[in-house]
Structures are given as structure tokens and as C-alpha cells.
Amino acid sequence: MRSLIFDPFSGAAGDMILGSLIDLGADAEKICGIIESAVDVEVSVDRANKRGISATDVKVHVPHEEHSRHYHELVDIIKAAGLPSQVEKSALDVFEIMAKAESKVHGESLETIHFHEVGQNDALADVIGSCAAIHEIGADSVFCTPVNVGGGRVKAAHGTMAVPAPATLEILRSGSLLSYGMGNRELLTPTGAALLSYFAKPLENLPKGRVLSVGYGAGDADTEDPNVLRTVLMETADVLTKDRIEVLETNVDDVTGEVLGNLFDKLLAAGARDVAITPTIMKKGRSGHIIKVITKAENSESVAREMMKETGTLGIRVIPTAHRFVADRRMDKVTIMLKGEEFTVAVKIAQDKAGEILHMSAEYEDCRKVADKVGLPLKEIIRRVEEEAWGKFG
Numbered sequence: 061m062r063s064l065i066f067d068p069f070s071g072a073a074g075d076m077i078l079g080s081l082i083d084l085g086a087d088a089e090k091i092c093g094i095i096e097s098a099v100d101v102e103v104s105v106d107r108a109n110k111r112g113i114s115a116t117d118v119k120v121h122v123p124h125e126e127h128s129r130h131y132h133e134l135v136d137i138i139k140a141a142g143l144p145s146q147v148e149k150s151a152l153d154v155f156e157i158m159a160k161a162e163s164k165v166h167g168e169s170l171e172t173i174h175f176h177e178v179g180q181n182d183a184l185a186d187v188i189g190s191c192a193a194i195h196e197i198g199a200d201s202v203f204c205t206p207v208n209v210g211g212g213r214v215k216a217a218h219g220t221m222a223v224p225a226p227a228t229l230e231i232l233r234s235g236s237l238l239s240y241g242m243g244n245r246e247l248l249t250p251t252g253a254a255l256l257s258y259f260a261k262p263l264e265n266l267p268k269g270r271v272l273s274v275g276y277g278a279g280d281a282d283t284e285d286p287n288v289l290r291t292v293l294m295e296t297a298d299v300l301t302k303d304r305i306e307v308l309e310t311n312v313d314d315v316t317g318e319v320l321g322n323l324f325d326k327l328l329a330a331g332a333r334d335v336a337i338t339p340t341i342m343k344k345g346r347s348g349h350i351i352k353v354i355t356k357a358e359n360s361e362s363v364a365r366e367m368m369k370e371t372g373t374l375g376i377r378v379i380p381t382a383h384r385f386v387a388d389r390r391m392d393k394v395t396i397m398l399k400g401e402e403f404t405v406a407v408k409i410a411q412d413k414a415g416e417i418l419h420m421s422a423e424y425e426d427c428r429k430v431a432d433k434v435g436l437p438l439k440e441i442i443r444r445v446e447e448e449a450w451g452k453f454g
Contacts, residue, residue: 061297063267064199066260067290068207070283071247074186075118077255079105079277080291081193083116091196095120095189098141099181103189108278111286115276118189120182130174131159137184143192150191150258157254161230183251190255199293203267204260206238210247228253236390238262245281261388269296305333306360307379311340312371313348320349323370330366331359354384387411387418394448398434398441405430405441407449420449 066072066080082088082105092103101120108117138151163173175183194202209224209232223241224232227250232239235257239248272293279287320337327335334354342348351371355363357380364376387410395404406423422445431438 061200061295062198062272063269063294063296064194064197064202065263065266065292065294066202066204066207066256067266067292068204068248068252068256070279070281070285070287070289071208071210071243071249072252072256072289073249073279074183074190074251074255075120076277076279076289077252077291078186078189078193079116079118080275080289081190081197081277082118082275083277084197084273084275084291084293086193086196091189091192094143094147094192095185098143098188099137099184101181101185103185110276110278110288111284113276113286113288115278115286115288117278120185122181128174129180130172131155131162131170134175134184138188141188143188144195146195147188147192150195151188154187154191154254154258157231157235157258158227158250161227161234161250161254164230164234165226186251187255194259197293202260203263204237204256205263205265206240207253207256208243208247209239209241210243210245211241212244212246214246224248224253225250231257236262238264243283245283247279247281247283247287266292267294267296269294304357305354305384306357308353308355308360308364308367309377309379310351310367310371310373310375311342311348312351312373313342313346315349315371319370320351323351323367326366326370327353327363330363331355332363391423392449392453394445394452396430396444396448398430398436398444401434403430403433405445407445407453409449409453417454420446420453422446422449 082091088105092105095101095103101122104119104121106117108115134155135152138148143151159170159173162175163170166173209228211223213220214223214225223246225246228248231250231253237257272295275291277289277291279289281287324335332353332355336352338350340348340350351367353363353367360378367373367376389408389410391406392409393404393406395402405426408421408423409417410419411417422442427441427445428438431441
């Protein structure tokens with residue numbers, strides 16, 4: 061599996077993303093042609109040395125002064141540009157992420173919200189070019205390691221604000237990127253955050269695999285560390301995440317159903333990942349139960365202690381450091397209309413590292429509340445929510 065991995069240890073902006081992808085191997089002439097046919101700008105691609113690191117430096121030259129634009133104006137510009145269909149869709153989706161963040165921060169609707177810095181032609185160029193370059197690379201999956209947002213304060217159209225800027229922070233909140241703050245200036249821009257949030261899944265460290273190529277995109281900042289965005293193309297083998305666990309197991313023959321029912325919550329609170337209780341026949345024909353618990357090794361002792369306290373068992377078998385494959389899981393939301401009313405319901409999405417969705421399930425408590433309110437069977441609410449989720453995310 062070919063994986064494209066962004067490694068933003070010095071932040072990310074639209075021009076840094078574009079530069080790193082060109083440095084990685086995207087066709088610079090083709091990408092610049094797409095940008096200049098869509099937006100009234102000129103694009104230059106040069107080299108820059110950032111604290112000893114040679115990087116591709118992309119500059120977008122805007123020929124005249126611009127005004128801020130409404131979100132719908134940007135949508136019209138992108139739709140009228142004649143872009144390849146994949147690039148158009150991606151660019152529209154990235155600007156929608158930014159528009160929703162601005163809308164939330166300023167308390168305005170999408171119809172009335174307008175952009176300042178991210179509504180200019182250079183931002184349009186960065187987004188369109190980055191989307192085109194990512195599709196040009198054609199990786200099977202895209203990931204991003206934790207992004208450095210920087211620190212200190214930043215001057216914006218609405219005054220001086222703490223880093224990260226409000227819109228950037230909202231994009232981080234609504235997305236799944238991992239982030240941290242280090243430095244004394246803004247390192248992650250709203251455009252950079254939106255592009256990475258849209259295309260990439262979070263990754264704590266570089267995965268096991270073979271490095272195929274490395275690209276560096278130059279930033280504008282003059283920092284102690286090289287202000288570059290590193291992008292890596294790797295051949296990775298693992299599609300499912302590997303996890304290391306311990307399995308705790310014991311037999312009991314004198315525990316009531318009420319105690320066993322209470323045991324579930326106690327063990328989960330103590331750190332168990334999963335609990336299964338199976339009826340069994342024990343020696344001398346006595347009926348009993350096998351209690352099996354999956355937990356991380358660091359939680360084994362507290363879980364075992366809770367099992368002893370709650371059931372009275374005197375011994376617990378440990379199957380150490382068993383391997384298991386697990387799907388990556390994330391939560392999202394869908395909206396359904398029932399009897400003229402709109403309901404938002406959480407869904408759990410399981411996927412592999414390549415981004416292929418393996419399963420989606422509606423959140424039980426949300427569905428139960430909706431079922432009670434509209435008077436429909438719970439199974440019907442679950443069916444409709446999961447159908448909507450597959451349509452939206454699948």
C-alpha cells in the first residue's frame with residue numbers, strides 16, 4: 061500500500077503543502093497550469109534553504125489588490141474554473157471546512173460569512189494546487205502525524221489573537237488531526253489545517269514500511285528549526301492496526317446473575333476493554349460461568365483485583381501479550397428527518413488504515429431517545445441512521 065504521510069513538525073500552510081508535494085514528485089508544470097487557468101495569479105516554483113534543509117518554495121503572485129469574498133463567491137469561482145472533477149470536489153470540500161469554522165467562530169450563516177485572508181486568490185491557488193497535487197501523487201491512503209500549531213499571538217483582520225487562530229482551532233476541533241503547540245509564532249494556518257483535515261487520517265508516528273521518496277515544502281517563517289513541511293511517500297504493508305493485550309479468565313460457580321450484571325460496569329471502569337461471560341458446566345455437574353476479560357497489560361492488576369472483589373474467585377488465569385488486529389475507530393454524526401423534525405445522531409465508524417470503511421453502527425442511546433420521541437421502533441431508527449451514514453461516509 062502506497063501511503064502519503066504529512067509530517068508537520070514545523071506547522072503547515074497551503075504553500076508549504078503544495079511545495080512539499082511538488083518536491084515529492086507531483087508535476088510542477090501541470091499543477092501550475094491548473095492553478096493559473098483557474099485563478100488570476102502567477103505561480104513560481106524555486107528552491108529555498110531553510111536552516112540547512114533544501115526545500116521547494118512555491119510563491120503565488122497576485123497582480124492586483126483584492127477584497128474579501130463571501131463563501132458563495134469562492135464556490136462560484138471554483139465551479140467556473142473547469143477543474144478536473146476530483147480536484148473541483150476536493151477544493152469545494154476544503155473551503156466548506158473553512159467556511160463552517162468561520163461560521164461557528166463568528167456566529168454567522170454560511171450564506172453571509174465572508175473570508176479575509178483565506179478568501180484571496182493566493183489561498184484559492186494554494187487549495188486548488190494542493191488538491192491537484194495530492195490527486196496527482198495518487199497514494200492509496202493519506203496520513204498526518206501530530207501537527208505543530210506554534211504559539212504566541214497572531215495578528216488577523218479581527219485583531220490580535222492567541223495561536224492557534226480561532227478558525228484554525230475550530231477546524232482542529234471538528235476534525236481528527238492530532239496537534240500540539242511549540243514555538244512563538246503561528247505555524248498552522250486555517251488553509252493548512254483544512255487541507256490536512258480533509259485529506260489525512262491521524263497517525264502518531266511514521267508507520268513500518270519502506271520510504272519511497274521525501275519532499276520538503278518551504279514556509280515563510282524564520283524560526284530556530286527549519287520552517288519546512290516534510291512529506292513522505294512510503295510502501296506500507298499493514299492495513300489493520302495491531303494491538304497488544306492481555307486476556308484474564310476465571311471460572312465461578314456460586315455467583316448470582318445480579319452480581320454478574322453489575323460486574324460488567326465495574327470491570328470496564330477498572331480498565332477492561334471488553335468483558336464476556338459464558339455459561340458452562342463445571343465439575344460434579346455444577347452450573348457456572350467463565351468470565352473472560354480483554355485489557356491492556358498496564359490495567360491487568362486492577363482489573364484482576366476487581367474480579368476477585370466482586371466474584372470471590374481465588375485465581376485468575378492470564379494469557380499475556382496476545383496480539384489482535386483492530387479496526388481504527390472514529391465518531392461522527394448524521395442528521396435524519398422524522399415526522400417533520402430534524403435529529404442528529406452519533407455513529408461509530410470502523411475503517412482500516414487505507415481508509416476503507418469496514419462497518420458503521422448507530423449510537424444506541426441517541427437512537428433510543430429519537431425512538432421514544434417519535435414513537436417508532438428502535439430497530440427502525442437504527443436502520444435509518446446507518447443507511448444515512450453509509451450514504452454520507454461510505
